Amino acid sequence: MSLSAPTMDYELSHLKTLEAESIHIIREVAAEFERPGLLFSGGKDSVVMLHLAMKAFAPGKPPFPLMHVDTGHNFPEVITYRDAVVEKHGLRLVVASVQESIDSGKAIEETGPRASRNRLQTVTLLDAIASNEFDAVFGGARRDEEKARAKERVYSFRDDFGQWDPKNQRPELWSLYNGKHKKGEHIRVFPISNWTELDIWQYIAEEQIELPPIYYAHTREVFRRDGMLLAITPFISLLPGEEPFEHQVRFRTVGDATCTGAVESSAANVAQVIEETAATRITERGATRADDRISEAGMEDRKREGYF
Amino acid sequence: MAELLRFATAGSVDDGKSTLIGRLLYDSKSIFEDQLESIERVSASRGDEYTNLALLTDGLRAEREQGITIDVAYRYFATPKRKFIIADTPGHVQYTRNMVTGCSTADLTLVLVDARNGIVEQSRRHAFIASLLRVPHLVVCINKMDLVDYDQAVFERIKDEFRHFATKLDVNDLTFIPISALDGDNVVNRSANMPWYEGASLLHHLEEVFIASDRNLIDARFPVQYVIRPMSDAHHDYRGYAGTVAGGVLKPGDEVVVLPSGFTSTIASIDTADGPVAEAFAPMAVTIRLADEIDISRGDMICRPHNQPHNGQDVDAMICWMSEQTSLANGAKFHLKHTTRSVKALVKDLHYRLDVNTLHRDHEATSLGLNEIGRVSLRTTAPLFFDDYRRNRTTGSFILIDEASNSTIGAGMILGPSQSA
């Protein structure tokens, strides 16, 4: 291995600065908590987060398992990708299943053509945190995604019920994170809080990180609902007047297949996605998440309940 | 290479802070159509005459209802030159806590002043907090110049008054910019309405202000955060000390001493996941391997034998108190977190409480309440390896945590070892 050229001016690029901050946070959690877990959905933010966790402990492995909250409404490409990544790095994956929460009566399935399991994930997530006794859970949320998130701490304290209290957050100063908690409480940790969508894509390019193929343009059967393109899947039924058609699309986020919208795109590789992202005029949540459009305060309410 | 600049914003209510941030985001094309539509909707439903850019920065429901910003919120925008993180801290009277929080990580503080009102009590407080937190650059935006006919005399008068006050503070780099946040004058582009102003627009200043030399590149400080021992066949004997460089420059071959043990060794290599590096400086996250096998754990400090931090259990510090429920008084005990070390601390002596508006020191004070700042002597249960905050913001800062509630209740800026100890 060769030594990198000395950095004469002692400057770091913004991506290297963000990377260092995230690695610091991840190591801090590994050092201070007994049982951390990392939420891994195969979505690009969680992929970047895992990449950072791999870097943080190199040449060793992250000393914690991954957890996927599986709505059962998946894009098969994402599950294939998820399993391949787990296998490649030799990590442990805990799958928390929303279907099981429904079957056991803990969660009640929404009905109707607009039914989504998005909200039910909270039940499954909190159950899995309790049964795995996780005291810290890494999440890939970013502050630029949404207004309520802009105020959330890197270490976000959750009470016995997993709830977030936006009015009663711990002040967070310097890089000194307060992870103190009592048994039954836990901390949600967001190591990529300060990254924007564009940073994520630039980093994916710079680090040549592999993503599930649905992030790049492909032809798919879709239909239009509320101005969004949704994928035709076995989990969704069409309303009168909704017509399926084939279109060239990609996904900007990966969530429950019933409420994650696709965008029309011809961006087939990272460079083209970056170009599109830099020029794009709609936030990724506004464009592609039916679940976030509920109300002005949609995300804040769900976060209070214990959502990601 | 685009660098990262973090800045905190402060201003009294209605000085135009939200409008200014909205304008920076809007003009740098960091606002998306759906966000714009959403605030247009809200503006229209409220009966506003024009789209209120300030709504972009209103985060939580409670704030929307009260119409004021009540917590630190982080915003992001980028230009081809730099990427910016804004810590948007509310100007409300009792929220010193939030500004201290926002300033703790800031390279620059932006204070807004309403040209019609000039310097008010809160402007002084904001400048003082920025200097207490040793934010290296202070920019004063004199806003609403449109409402004073873009009058240079108004600008000069406020500037002089501020300068006069700032001589009492530790401010290295002070810049004044006359703006109109509402109309965008001198925000992104130089304004034709104020030809007498010869300085840069605000955005230009933010893009150009030199921050690389703000870090301490002299005193090598490496708080050990995590010990990496892979325990796998491939890396059987690997033992690396992971952490974030807190100061100075570290290189392979450097002779180092480890605190508290005092053992010396040399740096065998500085590793990252991308391979070894020739040097490491703040804020790089790296893994150091030493030539000798010595017992090192989290909370230890690696530094150079002839440049060591203070090492002791008696510390003097300025403390900003952040708790509503409890107060700081002599005899109080807390958890204290400093770099990667967690200890307990006892308040030996509250020397004085500082009036953040007048800088008057009240030596009679017996406690610090929410949003109050004072000088305190602490004794810790184990030694800390620290520098004066003015020399190093990382090794000179700590937080205090309530033993009962686990809340973060105080922020400390170290002045040095206790005089009496």
Ligand SMILES: Nc1nc2c(ncn2[C@@H]2O[C@H](COP(=O)(O)OP(=O)(O)O)[C@@H](O)[C@H]2O)c(=O)[nH]1
């Ligand atoms: N005329 C004028 N009004 C301004 C300017 N900047 C802000 N305002 C107005 O001042 C009021 C308070 O602004 P806002 O941004 O909400 O203040 P904040 O409380 O500091 O966030 C609003 O009515 C703004 O439209 C300016 O440069 N000129």
